[in-house]
Amino acid sequence: MGVSQVMGTRGPLSLSELEESLDRHRVPLAEFRSGRAIAWNIAWELAGSTPLPRPVRYRHPLGAVTWVDLDEGTSAQILMQIDLSVLSSTQRPSVTLGPEAAASRDFSAGARTTGFVLPGDLDDPLVPVAKDQSWFGPHLLKAGQFTIGAKGEEIRVDSFPDALEALRKMKVPRWRRPNPQGNWGIVSGMAWKRLSSCFSRGAV
Template structure:
């Protein structure tokens, strides 16, 4: 069988609930535009445990909507009342769930916490995995090229323009964008912080559209989206 192009990292107990058919909404802190079959990755295992069709996204859901949908998102009424879903109020809706008899290993790239790109190679998912570690590796992950320091986030004065995202206003993601020692990247509401510029850049490469925080010409920090890569 063919693995999907991407996999979604899901923590326990939620991934087991999805695979068992007890949970059809994966709750997240932001909207997703993906509408496709995805791999279901159990967090911290580096294995794909199954697939599902991500067919819709709804949100942000109100407190009342979350209370009456416990059978869909798998969070108890008590936990909803305690505020567990206050910041995780977008329902990523799943159906056609398939659980693999034997989970499939993959090479997890540094910094990938939500989406992981999976190579689209044929795999015998329902056979015991007796192949060598080299043969089992089903994700092709390009090694990050060594990034040269960028002297400015303004494109006109960049020292290097190699493989970094560029926003509509001409600003780029550079090694000078650390704030309090961290680079902040990702969707609003699901932002990730990295101390390493290379790890943050790697995360941006795995996003559907790279987004990061940077200061504008007035010094105010905000999120921008990549229009191109240079």
């Protein structure tokens, strides 16, 4: 739903301190006074709390209570939304181009805070979109690699920029992605659209 940075902790807090900070923790005072929540006396100090434009699904391991290690694909979806959220007020329309036209544009490239170097428009690259509206993006990282290419000619690429560049050079871009049942199959790109547009439509 959103992200925050943990800056530190404070506590254990006394009952009077917990009562004084009700506007921050929002735990009913009756829970502390009764003793039911008295163990909740350590405060996490957060900074930079930001809601995501679109919630990201993740797999919650059995037994995990406080911390969960997110897989690379889930982390990539979150990171890309954080970077793209600044585009929401000036979002550019989608464009539909053939791969040759997309490759011939004068694209810039540079480092992003996500660690990706995106071929294409620095902040909002063109990505291939399939007939079912699924699209190629950083969220398709599986076991540290992207799988692209036609069946029998597939290659695995470590980085999103390299995979995107290779897709642009294909006559028909093809890549593997999970269907609603979680099975990974090959789809073919039918159009090229802005990455921010794919996120805003909720396509997966």
